[in-house]
Amino acid sequence: MEIIDFAARKAEREPHWSGECICAGCRHVWAGVGPIGKIDGLECPACGASKGHTRHPMLRDKALLQCSCGSTTFMIAPEGAYCTNCADWFDSSYVTGG
Ligand SMILES: [Zn+2]
Ligand SMILES: [Zn+2]
DSSP states (O other): OOOOOHHHHHHHHSOEEEEEEEETTTOOEEEEEEETTOOEEEOOTTTOOSOEEESSOOOOSSOEEOOTTSOOOEEEETTEEEETTTOOBOOGGGEEOO
16 A cells, blocks of 8 residues: 655645755755745755755845855844854955955
C-alpha cells in the first residue's frame, strides 16, 4: 500500500522559483529552488548555515553596500542596518561600486 504525504504533494504543486543562491557566510554559490517568497535563510549545502539567499534579487543599477566580511545583505532595524552574516552595524565606509 502506498502512503501518500498530502502536505508534500501539495507543496510540490505550489509555485517555485529556481536560480543561483549564495551563502553570506562562506560565499558558496549553488543552483537552488524554493517556494515563492522564501528567498533568504536558505540552508547552504557547503557549510550548513542558514545564511543562503537568492543571488540575483531585484537590484537597481546603483552602488551596493558591502560589509567588511564581503556580504552585501543587510537587515534593517530601528537602530540602523546590520550585516546578516557577521551582525556588524552598517557604516558609510561600506559603500562600494556604482
Ligand atoms: Zn555556506
Ligand atoms: Zn559582515
